[in-house]
Amino acid sequence: MPNNQFKRGELYSVINGMASTAVARRLQKNFRQSGLEITIEQWSVLYHLWKEDCLSQQELCNRTFRDKPSITRLIDNLEKQKLVKRMPSKSDRRINLVCLTDAAKELQDRTIDLANQTMNEALVGVNKEEIELVKLVFQRVYDNLT
Amino acid sequence: MPNNQFKRGELYSVINGMASTAVARRLQKNFRQSGLEITIEQWSVLYHLWKEDCLSQQELCNRTFRDKPSITRLIDNLEKQKLVKRMPSKSDRRINLVCLTDAAKELQDRTIDLANQTMNEALVGVNKEEIELVKLVFQRVYDNLT
DNA sequence: GGCATATAGTTAGTTATGCAACTAATTTCA
DNA sequence: TGAAATTAGTTGCATAACTAACTATATGCC
Numbered sequence: 001m002p003n004n005q006f007k008r009g010e011l012y013s014v015i016n017g018m019a020s021t022a023v024a025r026r027l028q029k030n031f032r033q034s035g036l037e038i039t040i041e042q043w044s045v046l047y048h049l050w051k052e053d054c055l056s057q058q059e060l061c062n063r064t065f066r067d068k069p070s071i072t073r074l075i076d077n078l079e080k081q082k083l084v085k086r087m088p089s090k091s092d093r094r095i096n097l098v099c100l101t102d103a104a105k106e107l108q109d110r111t112i113d114l115a116n117q118t119m120n121e122a123l124v125g126v127n128k129e130e131i132e133l134v135k136l137v138f139q140r141v142y143d144n145l146t
Numbered sequence: 147m148p149n150n151q152f153k154r155g156e157l158y159s160v161i162n163g164m165a166s167t168a169v170a171r172r173l174q175k176n177f178r179q180s181g182l183e184i185t186i187e188q189w190s191v192l193y194h195l196w197k198e199d200c201l202s203q204q205e206l207c208n209r210t211f212r213d214k215p216s217i218t219r220l221i222d223n224l225e226k227q228k229l230v231k232r233m234p235s236k237s238d239r240r241i242n243l244v245c246l247t248d249a250a251k252e253l254q255d256r257t258i259d260l261a262n263q264t265m266n267e268a269l270v271g272v273n274k275e276e277i278e279l280v281k282l283v284f285q286r287v288y289d290n291l292t
Numbered sequence: 293g294g295c296a297t298a299t300a301g302t303t304a305g306t307t308a309t310g311c312a313a314c315t316a317a318t319t320t321c322a
Numbered sequence: 323t324g325a326a327a328t329t330a331g332t333t334g335c336a337t338a339a340c341t342a343a344c345t346a347t348a349t350g351c352c
Contacts, residue, residue: 039306070308077308240348
């Protein structure tokens with residue numbers, strides 16, 4: 001066995017504990033300070049709907065890397081806040097299409113700006129090539145495990 | 147404003163949703179299949195105690211990147227499972243030292259092997275230099291935000 | 293010495309996650 | 323055509339996350 005085993009084990013705690021948590025916390029804090037009452041998880045659902053509205057819950061699972069119960073409850077909460085609405089699909093009666101309300105559409109510009117601003121803060125001293133490499137590594141890790 | 151803004155926003159969902167979740171899920175699954183009844187979060191606390199036993203809860207917060215209430219409850223659950231024990235510090239009566247039990251010490255080898263094995267699966271096609279760069283980028287992101 | 297401040301840890305409330313078991317609609321294929 | 327298998331979504335249960343408010347101990351400083 002190679003002697004880099006420990007370093008690999010170490011990477012787990014780096015990946016899972018640190019940067020992603022720090023980014024999520026900061027973004028959540030920025031939302032709160034701007035008077036936005038949404039959680040970072042709810043935002044990540046809206047983010048995908050802004051790119052393409054009226055997705056099925058299953059499609060949201062795929063795009064946000066969450067399981068079905070998580071999406072069910074995120075949509076429940078977003079519906080309570082009147083940010084999305086479940087619409088029955090006409091072609092397949094099992095499917096709920098999740099569609100944005102006008103209120104959600106108004107959130108888009110404000111939150112995307114905050115997110116970009118947060119990522120700019122987070123990525124000071126990190127160049128484009130490094131970002132691309134991180135994304136590539138993560139894609140490979142994801143593909144290896146799924 | 148540079149035109150790589152969108153890419154930076156994009157990175158958030160990559161970082162936060164994908165690889166870290168996939169690794170954690172796989173490791174949790176491997177624990178379960180080996181008959182280990184611990185969660186991945188509990189393991190990450192034990193992991194730091196194996197490196198240095200009898201840390202304060204605050205020190206565990208720092209090392210695992212969790213907040214105090216999270217550590218309080220993780221330690222509660224680990225104590226219920228008789229894997230750690232809270233010991234009052236002699237020098238400072240505010241402090242609980244969290245110490246491993248013999249049962250926890252026996253878990254170490256089995257789980258570290260599983261973790262290394264999981265990371266080896268996860269990191270197929272990723273070389274040492276790429277791993278080092280990812281760690282460096284994450285450290286920088288963390289430092290930028292804290 | 294004694295008051296203000298800081299630090300360690302706990303508790304309460306809300307949201308989110310993972311898993312397993314469930315219902316309902318759809319597809320497959322003999 | 324119709325039974326079996328698949329797919330979309332929900333519900334229940336346990337654990338974990340963040341915030342805010344709390345108690346208790348320790349430190350700083352006049």
